[in-house]
Amino acid sequence: MNLPNTISPPTILTISALTDLIKDTLEDNFAQVWVRGEISNLSVPASGHWYFTLKDSRSQLRCAMFRTHNRRIPFRPKNGQQVICQGRVSLYAQRGDVQFIGDSMEVEGVGGLQLAYEQLKQSLELEGLFEQQHKQTLPSHPRTIGVITSATGAAIHDILNVLTRRFAGTHIILRPVMVQGEQAASEVANAIDEFNSHQQAEVLIVGRGGGSIEDLQAFNTEIVARAIYASQIPLISAVGHETDYTIADFVADQRAPTPSAAAELVVKNRLELEQHLDQLSLRLQSSMLNRLQQIKDKQHNLSERLRSPAQLLKIKQQRFSALRQQLLVAFERHYTQRRQQLLHLSAQLDLLSPLHTLERGFATISLTSQPKKMVRTTHQLRQGDSINLRLHDGRAVATITQVTISEEQTVKQP
Amino acid sequence: MAKTIPFEESLTNLEECVKRLEQDDLPIDEAFKLFETGVKNAQRCQKSLQNIETKVERLTHDQHNNLITQPLDLTD
Numbered sequence: 426m427n428l429p430n431t432i433s434p435p436t437i438l439t440i441s442a443l444t445d446l447i448k449d450t451l452e453d454n455f456a457q458v459w460v461r462g463e464i465s466n467l468s469v470p471a472s473g474h475w476y477f478t479l480k481d482s483r484s485q486l487r488c489a490m491f492r493t494h495n496r497r498i499p500f501r502p503k504n505g506q507q508v509i510c511q512g513r514v515s516l517y518a519q520r521g522d523v524q525f526i527g528d529s530m531e532v533e534g535v536g537g538l539q540l541a542y543e544q545l546k547q548s549l550e551l552e553g554l555f556e557q558q559h560k561q562t563l564p565s566h567p568r569t570i571g572v573i574t575s576a577t578g579a580a581i582h583d584i585l586n587v588l589t590r591r592f593a594g595t596h597i598i599l600r601p602v603m604v605q606g607e608q609a610a611s612e613v614a615n616a617i618d619e620f621n622s623h624q625q626a627e628v629l630i631v632g633r634g635g636g637s638i639e640d641l642q643a644f645n646t647e648i649v650a651r652a653i654y655a656s657q658i659p660l661i662s663a664v665g666h667e668t669d670y671t672i673a674d675f676v677a678d679q680r681a682p683t684p685s686a687a688a689e690l691v692v693k694n695r696l697e698l699e700q701h702l703d704q705l706s707l708r709l710q711s712s713m714l715n716r717l718q719q720i721k722d723k724q725h726n727l728s729e730r731l732r733s734p735a736q737l738l739k740i741k742q743q744r745f746s747a748l749r750q751q752l753l754v755a756f757e758r759h760y761t762q763r764r765q766q767l768l769h770l771s772a773q774l775d776l777l778s779p780l781h782t783l784e785r786g787f788a789t790i791s792l793t794s795q796p797k798k799m800v801r802t803t804h805q806l807r808q809g810d811s812i813n814l815r816l817h818d819g820r821a822v823a824t825i826t827q828v829t830i831s832e833e834q835t836v837k838q839p
Numbered sequence: 840m841a842k843t844i845p846f847e848e849s850l851t852n853l854e855e856c857v858k859r860l861e862q863d864d865l866p867i868d869e870a871f872k873l874f875e876t877g878v879k880n881a882q883r884c885q886k887s888l889q890n891i892e893t894k895v896e897r898l899t900h901d902q903h904n905n906l907i908t909q910p911l912d913l914t915d
Contacts, residue, residue, distance in 0.1 A: 565847075565850075566846055566847070566850075566888070568846075568887075568891045571898070576897075576911075585895065589893060589895075594888065594889065594890070594891030594893055595891065595893055596891060596893070596894055596896070597894070597895045597896070598895075598896045598897065598898050598908055599895065599896070599897045599898065599911055600897065600898040600899075601897060616898075619898060619906055620898065622906060623898060623906045625908075698888075699888065702850070702853075702881065702884050702885065702888070705850075705853050705854060705857050705877075705881065706853075706878075706881045708857045708861065709853070709856060709857050709860065709874060709877040709878065709881065712857065712860040712861045713860060713870065713871075713874040716860070716865070716867065716870045720867055
């Protein structure tokens with residue numbers, strides 16, 4: 426140190442000289458320090474430099490972190506954050522402020538990448554990039570599948586294994602990219618854009634095998650998240666293993682835990698589709714058969730009904746014979762009644778019959794010359810007339826030998 | 840993307856045919872027509888599923904910086 430002589434005569438310094446001295450003193454003594462404190466009064470102007478105050482319960486210290494250094498900090502500092510900064514102490518000469526110039530910063534207890542992840546996740550979520558309404562449905566029948574991963578990693582082999590093992594007929598286009606390192610994020614984002622310009626792949630699988638958060642960094646970047654969000658082609662993210670969720674996973678239309686699982690998803694859709702197609706064909710057939718059966722039934726039904734005139738005739742015939750029967754019965758009854766009546770009458774008639782009288786010993790007489798004419802009086806008879814006698818059981822012919830007319834008997838002319 | 844996919848169209852047609860055919864009270868002529876159309880579409884779907892040739896390519900650029908695909912061989 427080169428302190429000025431304070432023994433008389435006193436040297437009078439200019440402000441600039443003194444501040445330069447102080448600055449030198451500070452910079453020489455505090456060239457590399459670590460300090461812990463809480464961020465407040467954070468300001469990030471257009472220059473990209475960060476200005477903030479670090480404080481604890483008793484004191485505070487102005488801090489600056491210039492663009493060249495803060496560029497390497499993966500997260501964005503926030504007021505109230507407990508951080509550990511590494512840097513040097515200097516003097517902001519224009520204002521005479523003691524200032525801490527940070528070279529790096531870490532959040533207490535949390536790794537910087539982890540924090541960056543949380544922050545990006547939060548801000549993209551707020552912006553709506555993860556919202557379900559933006560998710561596209563995977564095509565049911567992807568014939569061309571775009572794959573974005575390393576050409577040398579296990580991921581592409583896993584994907585090809587599943588896709589080519591399970592079914593024939595897949596067109597796979599690989600866009601080889603670096604999946605870790607500085608260039609990874611922009612390569613992945615580019616590849617997504619390229620597939621969208623190329624317009625051939627119907628679904629994209631973007632992924633890599635699992636790894637540490639550092640390995641997966643490319644899939645936790647905003648540039649990749651935005652490329653996925655902008656993709657018109659439905660996209661499946663397939664990064665890492667089951668438990669690792671990357672930002673890409675949240676933005677993707679569908680997340681698969683591993684690259685193989687992503688391929689399985691595509692296959693599953695395809696198998697489901699084939700099944701669906703089979704089902705449709707079966708339904709088509711069976712409903713047509715149903716229709717035909719219906720028609721057949723209807724026709725059968727109709728021809729049944731068509732036979733009904735014959736049945737109608739039969740019914741009329743039956744009715745006719747029933748009536749005929751009735752008529753016969755009625756007639757018979759009537760006939761019997763009449764017959765009995767007739768018998769009765771003829772019996773009565775019998776009583777009055779001349780034959781009946783004949784039976785009692787009378788006879789009728791007619792002239793043989795006039796056999797039809799009954800002889801009722803002796804005036805009709807002359808001696809010598811031949812007469813026919815009719816008795817109840819036969820006839821006889823006789824000759825009149827004498828005619829005697831009773832005096833009292835009035836002569837009646839026949 | 841936005842490519843017209845005849846397959847999807849055939850599938851939609853097929854689905855439509857089945858749906859309509861499964862409704863009753865369809866004149867038999869119409870039913871036959873639907874059935875025919877359905878069968879045609881089903882065949883088209885099957886064909887388009889079977890006709891995809893398995894190939895693995897890589898997406899790259901030609902000398903004019905156009906996107907092209909080239910056969911890819913990973914057997915190393």
